[in-house]
Amino acid sequence: MRDAFYVGYLRMPKRLRAFVTTVVVVLLLGAGAVALVATTQQPAPGDGTWDLSEKIKVTGTLTTEPYAMLTVPGKPGAPPRQFLLVTMGKVGGAGLDLPATDDAVSITGYPIARGAAGTVLLTVESPEDDVAVSGKPVIARDPVPVALGTATLDGEIVDPKCYFGAMKPGQGKVHKACATLCIQGGIPPMFVTTDADGAPAYYLLVDEQGHGLRGEALHALLPFVADPVRLTGQRERVGDLLRLRIDPRMIERR
Amino acid sequence: MTHAYRAVQWNKHKRTYDALIAVGVVLFIALFVVVGLLQHEGDHAAHPVTLILRATSTCAITLLTIVLAIGPLARLSPRFNPLLYNRRHLGVSTFLVALVHGGLATFWYHGFGVVDPVTSVFTTNANYLPAEGQRWQSWLHGFPYQPLGVFALIILFLMAATSHDFWLKNLSPRVWKNLHTLVYLAYGLIVMHVTLGFLQDDVSVVYAGLLGGSAAVIVVLHVVAGVRENIKEGQDGIANTEWVAVAKIDDLEDAHGKVVCLKNHERIAVFRHGDKVSAVSNVCAHQNGPLGEGRIIDGCITCPWHGYQYRPEDGQSPPPYTETIPTYRVRVEGRDILVNPEALPPGTAVEPALIHETVGEAGDA
Numbered sequence: 001m002r003d004a005f006y007v008g009y010l011r012m013p014k015r016l017r018a019f020v021t022t023v024v025v026v027l028l029l030g031a032g033a034v035a036l037v038a039t040t041q042q043p044a045p046g047d048g049t050w051d052l053s054e055k056i057k058v059t060g061t062l063t064t065e066p067y068a069m070l071t072v073p074g075k076p077g078a079p080p081r082q083f084l085l086v087t088m089g090k091v092g093g094a095g096l097d098l099p100a101t102d103d104a105v106s107i108t109g110y111p112i113a114r115g116a117a118g119t120v121l122l123t124v125e126s127p128e129d130d131v132a133v134s135g136k137p138v139i140a141r142d143p144v145p146v147a148l149g150t151a152t153l154d155g156e157i158v159d160p161k162c163y164f165g166a167m168k169p170g171q172g173k174v175h176k177a178c179a180t181l182c183i184q185g186g187i188p189p190m191f192v193t194t195d196a197d198g199a200p201a202y203y204l205l206v207d208e209q210g211h212g213l214r215g216e217a218l219h220a221l222l223p224f225v226a227d228p229v230r231l232t233g234q235r236e237r238v239g240d241l242l243r244l245r246i247d248p249r250m251i252e253r254r
Numbered sequence: 255m256t257h258a259y260r261a262v263q264w265n266k267h268k269r270t271y272d273a274l275i276a277v278g279v280v281l282f283i284a285l286f287v288v289v290g291l292l293q294h295e296g297d298h299a300a301h302p303v304t305l306i307l308r309a310t311s312t313c314a315i316t317l318l319t320i321v322l323a324i325g326p327l328a329r330l331s332p333r334f335n336p337l338l339y340n341r342r343h344l345g346v347s348t349f350l351v352a353l354v355h356g357g358l359a360t361f362w363y364h365g366f367g368v369v370d371p372v373t374s375v376f377t378t379n380a381n382y383l384p385a386e387g388q389r390w391q392s393w394l395h396g397f398p399y400q401p402l403g404v405f406a407l408i409i410l411f412l413m414a415a416t417s418h419d420f421w422l423k424n425l426s427p428r429v430w431k432n433l434h435t436l437v438y439l440a441y442g443l444i445v446m447h448v449t450l451g452f453l454q455d456d457v458s459v460v461y462a463g464l465l466g467g468s469a470a471v472i473v474v475l476h477v478v479a480g481v482r483e484n485i486k487e488g489q490d491g492i493a494n495t496e497w498v499a500v501a502k503i504d505d506l507e508d509a510h511g512k513v514v515c516l517k518n519h520e521r522i523a524v525f526r527h528g529d530k531v532s533a534v535s536n537v538c539a540h541q542n543g544p545l546g547e548g549r550i551i552d553g554c555i556t557c558p559w560h561g562y563q564y565r566p567e568d569g570q571s572p573p574p575y576t577e578t579i580p581t582y583r584v585r586v587e588g589r590d591i592l593v594n595p596e597a598l599p600p601g602t603a604v605e606p607a608l609i610h611e612t613v614g615e616a617g618d619a
Contacts, residue, residue, distance in 0.1 A: 005549045006332070007561040008339040009265045020336045028278055031316050034464060035282045038312045039290040041458040045304070047297040089366035168301035172455035174363075177378040177400065181367035184378075223381060227396050253392045 048114035048165030050123070055130070058083060058122060059106040061138050066204070066212035067188040068093020070107055070122065071239060073139060080143045080239040084121045084188055084204075085109070086161050090178070092186025096127045104134045114164040117202060121161055143239035145210070152232040153244070154254060155193030157205065157225045159183050163192065176226035183225055189213060191231060191244055203235070203244035210236075210245060220248035228254040261418075271340040275347045282316070283309040303362050308452075310355035312464075315448070317348040318441055319468040326479035328559075332547055335558050342417040345437075349407075349414040356407045359400070375400045399451035406443035409436045422541065431542060445469060486515070499590045500524055503609055506531070506591070511555065513546030516595050521546070522582055524591060525555055525566050530606035532566035533582035533593045539600075540577065568603040 004016045012020070060072030060083075068085040085093030085107065099105070108130040109122035124130045159182035162170025169175060171192065183189045191203040207217050230253075233246035262268065286309035291299055321344050327334040364374035379400070384393035413434055415421075422430045448465055500514040506526040513536050514522045521536035523546030534555065536546045543559030550556070554563035554572055564571055564579055571577040578601030583594040586607040598604065 004333065005551075005556075005558065006335045006339070007551065007556055008267045008336075009561055010551075012267070012336065016333060016336065019333050023334070023337065024274060027320060028274075028281075031278060031282055031313075031320075032285060034316050035286045035309070035312065036289060037460060038308070038464060039286040039305075040293055041460045042290060042293065042300060042308065043455075043457055044294050044298050045300045049297050091368065168299070168304060173395070173399075173450075174452055174455060176396070177374060177398075178363040180378045181364065181369060181374060185368040223385070223396075227392075253388060253396075 043169075045169035046114060046163075048112070048163065048168060048170070050110060050112045050165040052110050054110075055108045055125075056111050056119075056122070057106055057108045059104055059134065059139065061141070062098055062101065062105045062107075063142060064094065064098065064100075066206045066210060066243075067186075068096065068098060070105065071142060074240065078240070079237070080141075082143070082239040082241050083107075083119065084160060086121055086123050086187050088123055088125055090159075090161075090182040090185045090187065092188060093124070094186045096124055096131070098127065098131060099133055101133050102138055104136045104139050106132045106134055112161060112165040115200075117164065117200075120164050120202075123161070145243070146237045148235035148237060148242075150233065151235050151244075152230060153191070153193045153203075154228070154230050155191050156227070157183075157189050157221065157229060158192050159187045159225075160190040160202070161187050163190065172226060180222055180225045183218070184222060189218075189221060189225070201242065203242045205231075206243050206245055208234070208245050208247055210243070213248060217248050221251065224248075224251045224253065230254050267336070268340050268343070272343050275344055279313060279317070279347060279351060282313045286312060303358065307355060307359055307362065310351050310358070311448070311452075314348055314352040314355055315444060315465070315468060317344060317351060318437075318444065319471060321345050321348055322437065322441060322472045323475055326475035329479040329483065330475075332558055338559055339561075345410075346414045346417055349410040352407055352410055356403060359403075375404060394450060395454050397450045399447050399454075402443045402450065403447040406440040406447060409440035409443075413437060413440075419540070427539065427542060441472070486513075497585070497592045497594055499587075500533075500593050501591045503531075503586065503589050503591060509550040511546040511548060511550075513544060514593065520595070520597070522593055522595070523548075523555070524584070524593065525550060526609070527553070527566055527606070529609045530566075531584055531586060531591055531609060532604065532606045533584040534564060534566065534569045535580040535582075535597065535600075537579065538562050539579050545579070567606055568601055570601045 004013045006012060006016055058070055058072055060070045063069050063071060070083045070085060072081050074080045085096065087095050107122055107124060109124045111119040112121040112123065113119040156171055158171050159179045161182055162175060162178060167175060167178065189205040191205055193201050195201040205213060207213055213221055229251050231244060231246050231251060233244045236243050287302065287305045290305040294300060321341060324334060324337045324341050328338040360371050360375055364371040364378065367374060369378060379398040381393065381396040382398060384390065416425065416430065416433060425433065445465060453462055500522065501512050501524055506512055508526055508528060511523045511525040514524055522533050523536040524531065524533045527550045534545065536544055538545050538557040538559065540557065540560055540562045543557040545555055545557055548556045548558045550566065555566050556563050562571065562577060569579040569581040580597040580600050581602050581604045582597060583604055584607045585592050586609055
């Protein structure tokens, strides 16, 4: 006599079929509930964008110190704007082999922008096609740094390419390795903190002399990328960007 | 059974089982990604790759939880055996979903950089040891969680790659079983991977709750099943004297078996088939399934896990199959079934004890 005993290669007994069907339905509904709960609990990744549908063209002055940037005149009464230049991959503007020129340069690239900060980076796909020396004289001088005093700030060191829109989210523990690789590849390190009003504040990190972090200084910084840290340094405004002069050996974990 | 190897010995149940896995996995990932895209719209939406990474990780953990729950559930009630029957396909599916997650994460977070992506997984975050004066909470927060996932994926790969009966036969059931017990290590590594990775970010406690719930289900089911088996074992534990009474004839339905545990933890399956009684090892030669919980079908003891069959009189699978299990001498005295606890070599013929001769005399046939 066959009772509710199951053998895979024989017909399943009716009594057992009802039970198994119930279990399968419960499992599928349970899995669906897990998917639904897990996906709706995801934190908002911010309003950054990396618009790969259309390139924008920006003309300004090319600088490589502290990092590869294009400085363009600001609107009347506003400071000059500075665009960080990066490649399509995890490599900074230094990898673009940009021309050394005092002439105005036009760069065509995909913009990376986030909320009120607007477009902060340009991603250059091909230096040959997207970078053109105009032959016209410089249209925007290097902005003069304005010292804002020493400060100790809590926040996170991020790579601005991912943070401002390439990754979504481009911060935190899961993104730590990616951010570290980006900064190791020459994308300028940026410090994300909050200002006195609780609004996000972004500082480009440079060494105590105002130079870009490279070599040993960069390697001292890398282990702290994406971790909760406390930085102490000289704040300054250069164009529309804030900078923080730090000694990477003095970074504290929180 | 192992007469000739095929990639998969398909039957209706396996096809249904696999179709349900495929539909379940596709629906799970689609639901996660689509709802995730709708949740934060426009510029606030998470990147689709991020959503796929999260969907595949959640799906793989859900699958693994089910895989690990099926074993104890089947020990608690044979009604769960249909889920156990094709569990290896569920395991292979778990590996494939986890592989998509691991491969995509390596490509996405470690690709396009100045370091080889695979090398980067192990070296880009090198905070394996705490820095001087670093608090342990801070160290754990920054600990490289990716290698934990890689090691778990390697274990899942080894299990998936050796899931076929070809490997079971050639590695020997013992080695195969030990290898596949590593799934618990893989699960532990995955729990650590998530705890030291995603859960370190500023995310909802719901995720810790889901992961803790998964672990709780697995631990509780294993403990309950283990305790129940230990209790049964304690009740059944019979001294290994020369002949031991293991059951009453009236306790055994026709075509049914009974598991008897000796003091040395050896288990014997005693079966009644018509007016005969036979005793064999309780351990199936295929995957150590509990034969005593099986039935006699077409004259053969049939394992409840995968349907492997053995003749009760000699512990041999019917031709052309070749599996053999140890047999035991058995006799009937009055209403008692007695077994000699000395196991005979696998496949040894033993004359079944006849019930009618003795019980009939007692007027009980």
